Amino acid sequence: MFKTILAHVGKYKKFAVLAPLMIVVEVLIEVSIPYMMSVIVDCGIGGAPLTSKTGLVVQILLRLGFGSKSGTELIVSTGLVMIVLACLSLAAGALAAYFAARGGMGFGANLRAALFARIQNFSFRNIDDFSTGSLITRITTDTNMIQMGFTMALRMLVRSPLMFVMAIVMAFSINARLASVFLFVAPVMFLLILIIGMSAHKRFAAMFKKYDAFNTMIQENLIGIRVVKAFVRAEHEKEKFKVANDDLKNASIFAEKLIILNNPIMSVSVYTCILLVLYFGSRLITGGQMELGDLMSSITYIQQIFMSLMMISMIFVMSVMALASMKRVCAVLTSEPEIRDDEADEDLLVENGSVEFRGVCFKYNKNGEKNVLDNVNLTIDSGDVVGIIGATGSAKSSLVQLIPRLYDVTEGEVLVSGRNVKEYKLKELRKSVGMVLQNNLLFSGTIAENLRWGDENATDEELRHAAQIAQADAFITSFPDGYETDLGQGGVNVSGGQKQRLCIARAILKKPKILILDDSTSAVDTATDAKIREEMRKLLPGTTKIIIAQRISSIQHADKIVVLDDGKINDVGTHDELLERNEIYREVYTSQQSGRMEA
Ligand SMILES: Nc1ncnc2c1ncn2[C@@H]1O[C@H](COP(=O)(O)OP(=O)(O)OP(=O)(O)O)[C@@H](O)[C@H]1O
Numbered sequence: 001m002f003k004t005i006l007a008h009v010g011k012y013k014k015f016a017v018l019a020p021l022m023i024v025v026e027v028l029i030e031v032s033i034p035y036m037m038s039v040i041v042d043c044g045i046g047g048a049p050l051t052s053k054t055g056l057v058v059q060i061l062l063r064l065g066f067g068s069k070s071g072t073e074l075i076v077s078t079g080l081v082m083i084v085l086a087c088l089s090l091a092a093g094a095l096a097a098y099f100a101a102r103g104g105m106g107f108g109a110n111l112r113a114a115l116f117a118r119i120q121n122f123s124f125r126n127i128d129d130f131s132t133g134s135l136i137t138r139i140t141t142d143t144n145m146i147q148m149g150f151t152m153a154l155r156m157l158v159r160s161p162l163m164f165v166m167a168i169v170m171a172f173s174i175n176a177r178l179a180s181v182f183l184f185v186a187p188v189m190f191l192l193i194l195i196i197g198m199s200a201h202k203r204f205a206a207m208f209k210k211y212d213a214f215n216t217m218i219q220e221n222l223i224g225i226r227v228v229k230a231f232v233r234a235e236h237e238k239e240k241f242k243v244a245n246d247d248l249k250n251a252s253i254f255a256e257k258l259i260i261l262n263n264p265i266m267s268v269s270v271y272t273c274i275l276l277v278l279y280f281g282s283r284l285i286t287g288g289q290m291e292l293g294d295l296m297s298s299i300t301y302i303q304q305i306f307m308s309l310m311m312i313s314m315i316f317v318m319s320v321m322a323l324a325s326m327k328r329v330c331a332v333l334t335s336e337p338e339i340r341d342d343e344a345d346e347d348l349l350v351e352n353g354s355v356e357f358r359g360v361c362f363k364y365n366k367n368g369e370k371n372v373l374d375n376v377n378l379t380i381d382s383g384d385v386v387g388i389i390g391a392t393g394s395a396k397s398s399l400v401q402l403i404p405r406l407y408d409v410t411e412g413e414v415l416v417s418g419r420n421v422k423e424y425k426l427k428e429l430r431k432s433v434g435m436v437l438q439n440n441l442l443f444s445g446t447i448a449e450n451l452r453w454g455d456e457n458a459t460d461e462e463l464r465h466a467a468q469i470a471q472a473d474a475f476i477t478s479f480p481d482g483y484e485t486d487l488g489q490g491g492v493n494v495s496g497g498q499k500q501r502l503c504i505a506r507a508i509l510k511k512p513k514i515l516i517l518d519d520s521t522s523a524v525d526t527a528t529d530a531k532i533r534e535e536m537r538k539l540l541p542g543t544t545k546i547i548i549a550q551r552i553s554s555i556q557h558a559d560k561i562v563v564l565d566d567g568k569i570n571d572v573g574t575h576d577e578l579l580e581r582n583e584i585y586r587e588v589y590t591s592q593q594s595g596r597m598e599a
């Protein structure tokens with residue numbers, strides 16, 4: 001998991017190296033400063049010779065010729081050295097923070113890009129697996145969490161252990177007996193923090209689940225805000241929001257409650273330790289076994305030790321939180337797109353628009369019991385017009401989605417132009433199959449931009465031509481801005497029937513060999529519907545057209561009509577044949593005829 005995620009640090013690796021390097025400089029200086037303080041107190045003020053002190057810092061001071069200086073001179077020159085070092089440490093610290101931030105931000109951006117790219121490659125089935133809300137949480141909150149964790153790791157992961165070790169070495173070298181006080185307090189504290197971190201992990205994982213639910217709720221509400229208003233469900237939605245929001249709040253408090261215990265535990269430990277050191281230290285000093293300056297620096301080192309321990313515990317908490325996020329991000333990054341074309345033949349082209357289903361069974365959920373499609377056998381010749389009719393839920397949409405491999409069959413095979421669809425590259429297959437989905441969408445942008453989804457390089461002339469077939473040209477040109485009319489998000493400022501015609505035009509622009517219209521004229525009046533069919537027959541003669549419809553009039557003139565019933569093919573024939581022999585078809589026909597008479 002770490003490998004998958006950290007692979008996205010990418011070109012920001014140099015920052016990930018520079019930051020800890022700066023930290024090492026900072027820590028080394030920080031650790032030497034309290035010792036110089038004790039030199040000032042003991043030698044500068046107390047008058048002890050510099051040679052009575054030991055350690056690397058003193059050796060350096062002696063080399064600099066500080067040994068021969070008088071008290072005041074020693075104070076001033078050591079003080080100056082301290083100021084220079086403090087400035088250096090400040091600069092190193094600032095640089096480290098800068099590098100860590102650059103590295104973290106870059107890593108976050110890479111991670112988001114990788115997630116987005118992976119989601120774009122998702123098959124319909126992958127999309128069914130993750131809720132949209134959950135994907136949003138993963139790209140935003142979770143990625144932020146990981147980014148923060150990473151930035152913090154760059155700054156603290158080297159700093160805290162290094163500081164910890166160095167401060168212990170210094171404290172023990174000054175006075176081992178005094179420093180051993182720490183050995184009694186630290187383990188207790190460490191254990192407590194460990195326990196907290198372990199139980200916090202579970203609570204944070206639960207919190208992120210609530211985040212998912214919250215985002216899903218918001219997203220659903222915002223997309224469906226018009227429906228909410230139409231049904232006057234605002235109060236009900238507010239109630240739902242309150243529940244989701246409260247759930248999230250409670251889960252967060254439940255998790256944070258543990259984490260805030262960290263600070264008091266830390267403070268109690270530090271002050272206990274300082275009190276003990278002061279107590280034992282003062283006894284050592286009165287017994288003449290220790291200098292005042294040494295006690296002072298001992299206390300500073302003890303503080304440094306605890307500071308670094310505190311940071312280690314913070315890293316621990318942070319990584320606990322980041323870990324929960326990493327798991328969730330990793331789940332997306334490693335979820336394999338169900339539908340692949342690695343082994344497909346690069347050069348294989350779809351020659352014609354014939355389609356064949358051979359013993360096709362299909363279910364959405366692999367573990368589901370019942371097949372949605374059951375042993376479907378059907379041959380469609382290139383250039384044919386095929387109508388599909390059947391009750392709602394009879395798997396009409398499911399059937400046609402198998403042709404451009406939006407889903408893969410569970411059993412059997414689907415052939416296009418005489419070849420199994422799996423033999424084609426997805427790009428080639430989907431280029432040849434134009435599909436107007438049942439729940440189609442337009443995107444923000446102009447009408448022309450939306451139509452060009454079908455063919456990026458289409459000329460204005462081609463745009464018009466496609467729109468004319470779909471009976472969309474007339475209403476588009478009636479807009480003041482014509483083809484440059486801006487569609488709102490999701491195409492809000494056109495009517496339902498206009499939207500459907502734009503979607504048809506967009507699919508026609510692809511010049512597909514197979515054109516599938518899934519209930520795509522349900523919101524278009526019968527006369528216009530008839531015109532669209534007429535134009536398609538005249539202007540797209542070679543294209544195989546598969547039309548799913550609820551209205552018999554939409555498919556009446558098809559070469560072949562398929563009657564689907566509960567996932568099985570009930571009958572195939574022309575309008576007249578079916579009218580004569582098929583009960584389901586006749587029933588639908590008579591009900592629609594009588595409906596028309598009454599109207
Ligand atoms: N993404 C999905 N995941 C799981 N089950 C699904 C999914 N889509 C559809 N189904 C189920 O598959 C069955 C067939 O659905 P399908 O959408 O193919 O019917 P349809 O004939 O197109 O209906 P309609 O006329 O209402 O569009 C239904 O029982 C439905 O519940």
Ligand SMILES: [Mg+2]
Pocket residue numbers: 396397398438518519
């Ligand atoms: Mg359908």
